[in-house]
Amino acid sequence: MPMYKNGEVDPALKALEERQDEVLRRLYELKATVDGLAKTVTTPDADLDASTLSRGPAEAVFRGTADLDSLLGKDLGALRDIVINANPGHPPLSLLVLHALLCQRYQVLSSVHVHSSVSVVPPPLLSCLGPRHIDSYVRQRFQLGFTLIWKDVSELQMKFNTQSMCPIEGEANVARFLFRLLSAEPQDPVTVTQMDSWIDTAVFQLAEGGSKEQAVTLRSLNSALGRSPWLLGQEFSLADIVCACCVLRAGLNTSAAANVQRWLESCQNLGHFDCVYPLLQ
Amino acid sequence: MTKENVQGAAEEEQQAQSKKGLKKQQKEAEKAAKKAEKQAKLAAEQQEADEDDFAKDRYGICPMVQSQQKLDRALVRVQDLTPEKAEQQIWVRARIHTSRAKGKQCFLVLRHQQFTVQALLAVGERASKQMVKFAANLTKESIIDVEAVVKKVEQKIESCSQQDVELHVERIFVISQSEARLPLQLEDAVRPEGEGDEEGRATVNQDTRLDNRVIDLRTTTSQAIFRLQSGVCQLFRDTLINKGFVEIQTPKIISAASEGGANVFTVSYFKTSAYLAQSPQLYKQMCICADFDKVFCVGPVFRAEDSNTHRHLTEFVGLDIEMAFNYHYHEVIDSITDTMVQIFKGLRDRFQTEIQTVNKQYPSEPFKFLEPTLRLEYKEAVAMLKAAGVEMGDEEDLSTPNEKLLGRLVKEKYDTDFYVLDKYPLAVRPFYTMPDPNNPKYSNSYDMFMRGEEILSGAQRVHDAQLLTERAMHHNIDLEKIKAYIDSFRYGAPPHAGGGIGLERVTMLYLGLHNVRQTSMFPRDPKRLTP
Numbered sequence: 083m084p085m086y087k088n089g090e091v092d093p094a095l096k097a098l099e100e101r102q103d104e105v106l107r108r109l110y111e112l113k114a115t116v117d118g119l120a121k122t123v124t125t126p127d128a129d130l131d132a133s134t135l136s137r138g139p140a141e142a143v144f145r146g147t148a149d150l151d152s153l154l155g156k157d158l159g160a161l162r163d164i165v166i167n168a169n170p171g172h173p174p175l176s177l178l179v180l181h182a183l184l185c186q187r188y189q190v191l192s193s194v195h196v197h198s199s200v201s202v203v204p205p206p207l208l209s210c211l212g213p214r215h216i217d218s219y220v221r222q223r224f225q226l227g228f229t230l231i232w233k234d235v236s237e238l239q240m241k242f243n244t245q246s247m248c249p250i251e252g253e254a255n256v257a258r259f260l261f262r263l264l265s266a267e268p269q270d271p272v273t274v275t276q277m278d279s280w281i282d283t284a285v286f287q288l289a290e291g292g293s294k295e296q297a298v299t300l301r302s303l304n305s306a307l308g309r310s311p312w313l314l315g316q317e318f319s320l321a322d323i324v325c326a327c328c329v330l331r332a333g334l335n336t337s338a339a340a341n342v343q344r345w346l347e348s349c350q351n352l353g354h355f356d357c358v359y360p361l362l363q
Numbered sequence: 364m365t366k367e368n369v370q371g372a373a374e375e376e377q378q379a380q381s382k383k384g385l386k387k388q389q390k391e392a393e394k395a396a397k398k399a400e401k402q403a404k405l406a407a408e409q410q411e412a413d414e415d416d417f418a419k420d421r422y423g424i425c426p427m428v429q430s431q432q433k434l435d436r437a438l439v440r441v442q443d444l445t446p447e448k449a450e451q452q453i454w455v456r457a458r459i460h461t462s463r464a465k466g467k468q469c470f471l472v473l474r475h476q477q478f479t480v481q482a483l484l485a486v487g488e489r490a491s492k493q494m495v496k497f498a499a500n501l502t503k504e505s506i507i508d509v510e511a512v513v514k515k516v517e518q519k520i521e522s523c524s525q526q527d528v529e530l531h532v533e534r535i536f537v538i539s540q541s542e543a544r545l546p547l548q549l550e551d552a553v554r555p556e557g558e559g560d561e562e563g564r565a566t567v568n569q570d571t572r573l574d575n576r577v578i579d580l581r582t583t584t585s586q587a588i589f590r591l592q593s594g595v596c597q598l599f600r601d602t603l604i605n606k607g608f609v610e611i612q613t614p615k616i617i618s619a620a621s622e623g624g625a626n627v628f629t630v631s632y633f634k635t636s637a638y639l640a641q642s643p644q645l646y647k648q649m650c651i652c653a654d655f656d657k658v659f660c661v662g663p664v665f666r667a668e669d670s671n672t673h674r675h676l677t678e679f680v681g682l683d684i685e686m687a688f689n690y691h692y693h694e695v696i697d698s699i700t701d702t703m704v705q706i707f708k709g710l711r712d713r714f715q716t717e718i719q720t721v722n723k724q725y726p727s728e729p730f731k732f733l734e735p736t737l738r739l740e741y742k743e744a745v746a747m748l749k750a751a752g753v754e755m756g757d758e759e760d761l762s763t764p765n766e767k768l769l770g771r772l773v774k775e776k777y778d779t780d781f782y783v784l785d786k787y788p789l790a791v792r793p794f795y796t797m798p799d800p801n802n803p804k805y806s807n808s809y810d811m812f813m814r815g816e817e818i819l820s821g822a823q824r825v826h827d828a829q830l831l832t833e834r835a836m837h838h839n840i841d842l843e844k845i846k847a848y849i850d851s852f853r854y855g856a857p858p859h860a861g862g863g864i865g866l867e868r869v870t871m872l873y874l875g876l877h878n879v880r881q882t883s884m885f886p887r888d889p890k891r892l893t894p
Contacts, residue, residue, distance in 0.1 A: 160746030165776055195733040197778065198711065219693050221740050231733060233778070244775040245750050 120311075150188075150225065153263060155243055161191065163227030165241045166256065170203045170232045174253045175327035178210055178357045180260040181228055187264060191215060191224035197233035206360050207232060226263075254285045254324065261320045273314055280313050280321035288328040300329075300338055307341035311348065322349060330362060418491035422498070424537040425508070438508070441475040444525045448513045455480075455509050455530065456538065458581070460549065464499035471498065472523060473509065473530070477583045477590075477720055479523040482511060482530040489533055498532070504541035504549075504578070510534040524583075546575040552582045555724050569880060576885060576894050587720035588882055591710065592870045594717075596661065598709040599682050602702045608657040608684070613646035615639055615663060619844045626667045628677075639665035642863060644795075647685035648824060649851045651859045657686045664865070669889050673878045674816065674868060678887040682869075685861035692797075692807050692823035695860040699821070700736035700783060703811070703864075707732050707781070710873060718874065727875025730780050730814075737782040739773070741805070744784055747772050758788040758804055770815020780872075785809045787822075794838040795831060797823040797860075811862070813872040821862025828852040
């Protein structure tokens with residue numbers, strides 16, 4: 083073999099090897115740089131001054147359009163009003179975030195009512211859907227209605243078309259329904275399953291679990307968020323909304339680990355969680 | 364006939380005679396015996412009565428109260444008889460609800476308005492046999508003054524409103540005696556319908572009640588209903604006064620029929636005739652044109668409709684509102700719905716005793732509402748009805764069954780018994796309704812519903828004399844008859860809107876009752892003019 087002469091390595095081969103090493107090293111450096119950049123782009127660096135980031139109208143995160151007729155039934159010329167009955171003792175934070183997202187996508191007529199089964203509701207809950215739309219006196223101009231009723235119910239409940247749909251119960255299930263209206267559901271079944279799994283974890287372990295379950299969940303969150311900026315990877319999803327709201331409501335944000343804190347700040351920077359923070363007192 | 368036969372016959376006759384005679388004798392003997400028994404009994408009773416009645420001064424029938432004297436005596440109300448007064452000796456004035464003797468004891472139930480309490484009189488040191496007998500024989504509904512000691516009881520007395528105490532009677536006097544035969548029994552009058560049928564006990568039908576209204580109104584249920592109705596009126600006034608409204612009184616004798624002419628009562632008015640007002644509509648509006656801005660009035664309304672339904676009366680009490688607004692008639696809807704919500708809240712928070720009392724006889728679901736009030740548009744209602752299978756045109760008026768169905772659909776989706784339906788089609792509203800600016804087929808008018816039945820019809824009124832004239836002509840109304848009305852808008856009139864509710868209907872629907880005569884003290888309908 084010509085490369086081996088007298089048991090010594092051919093200098094040409096050696097040069098080739100050295101060039102290969104160099105290329106590989108540069109590739110690794112490049113990859114590291116790109117990785118770092120990706121992290122910086124999708125989440126604010128801890129050293130960055132968060133107040134310089136614009137808090138103006140939140141970026142439209144989900145860009146797809148949904149066919150409302152196929153999701154909600156044929157339009158009979160009347161406002162399609164989604165009614166949500168919630169207990170003022172357990173405000174459904176994730177639904178408020180979804181409401182903000184829906185308002186970006188559609189003309190939504192939002193209203194808040196207090197049911198006679200409840201005597202007093204704290205003022206922040208009365209204004210949690212934001213100021214009344216100036217055109218709110220003409221119901222017909224809107225594509226969707228979002229009617230939130232503070233009521234003495236044991237379980238959150240959503241009613242839409244009482245003739246053809248049974249009520250949907252539980253914040254997580256209503257959140258899944260509303261998310262579908264944004265047509266931002268992940269396409270592949272594995273991701274969808276992961277999303278559902280995170281939502282269930284949030285509801286059963288974080289919201290309803292004891293301190294042990296909460297600690298375990300926070301650790302899983304932290305490790306998942308170490309690998310990617312959002313729970314499902316590169317895309318913000320319903321899993322992030324529901325988990326973040328459960329963490330915030332349980333008051334675990336202040337004591338959470340670094341990745342979780344970073345992720346919560348990213349959520350806040352998107353702007354859709356503005357409605358949630360005033361209710362955390 | 365042989366001699367023996369004749370003899371035999373004669374003997375038989377004799378025997379028959381003596382048999383008859385025997386029977387007769389027997390009968391007479393029985394009669395005499397009975398008479399003797401009776402006499403003996405009377406004698407015994409007389410003896411008893413003559414026995415020393417040591418309690419003679421502690422009972423009896425008082426002479427009619429003609430204000431003979433001013434007694435410095437405090438009378439405690441039945442509703443104030445609570446364990447706090449235990450061992451106190453007090454005087455109570457109440458009616459006898461029931462009285463029954465049991466051996467040496469007499470149990471009385473005393474009643475005052477919605478409240479009842481048990482009283483006990485037993486033969487002993489303080490009460491003689493004669494006194495207990497006297498108490499047991501008192502007629503129901505008699506008004507009595509009782510001096511008694513309040514005693515706590517171990518077991519709750521479920522049948523009375525005052526469940527934790529009973530009275531041990533010391534003295535008992537009749538202030539006003541009732542005739543023995545009552546046209547209806549109060550116990551029957553408060554019995555729930557189903558119970559009566561099941562156990563074979565009587566209930567009282569509506570006509571009997573209305574014919575003997577004075578007694579029927581004494582029942583705990585009636586007392587509760589009309590106290591609650593008084594509350595409705597008071598909350599209406601208080602809420603509106605706080606919103607800066609002025610209460611006005613409008614004339615009921617008017618020269619021209621206001622709303623169409625068909626259903627007015629005519630009265631002779633000296634040499635001509637006049638009408639009884641169908642609604643204070645015209646005068647409310649004139650007050651607005653006279654710059655009173657926000658007015659309300661409470662007064663009788665007369666409708667000569669020959670409707671014999673569960674919800675129509677020929678005379679009822681109208682609570683009417685009229686308000687000038689700045690730019691949009693929704694300002695008025697918001698004011699009216701807020702007033703209604705304040706009334707509902709006031710009833711819910713302050714009249715629970717009355718609501719529970721009524722529910723004992725007439726069970727119903729508690730009244731539910733939303734704050735702020737739910738407002739749907741007519742088109743939405745039509746869509747909801749169509750989705751439920753009803754066939755109707757977009758500009759058709761809602762029939763009563765459709766209104767009820769709509770009420771159920773709204774209740775299912777929003778869980779509210781009270782809502783507003785806005786933007787009715789113009790064709791089905793009166794001539795003075797303001798048309799919708801964006802769609803001439805609709806109008807700025809609204810109806811409000813309680814438990815699926817309409818309680819208020821209102822709208823933005825046409826405040827322009829010319830448009831009003833056009834609309835009147837369109838409806839073929841004689842302009843001469845409404846000249847004064849149109850004139851009131853010729854000298855500057857603010858945009859205004861309003862509506863009116865019926866006191867009896869609102870009370871009926873709030874309590875979930877089924878006939879408006881239950882909430883009218885002395886109802887008037889095509890078949891009833893008295894009491």
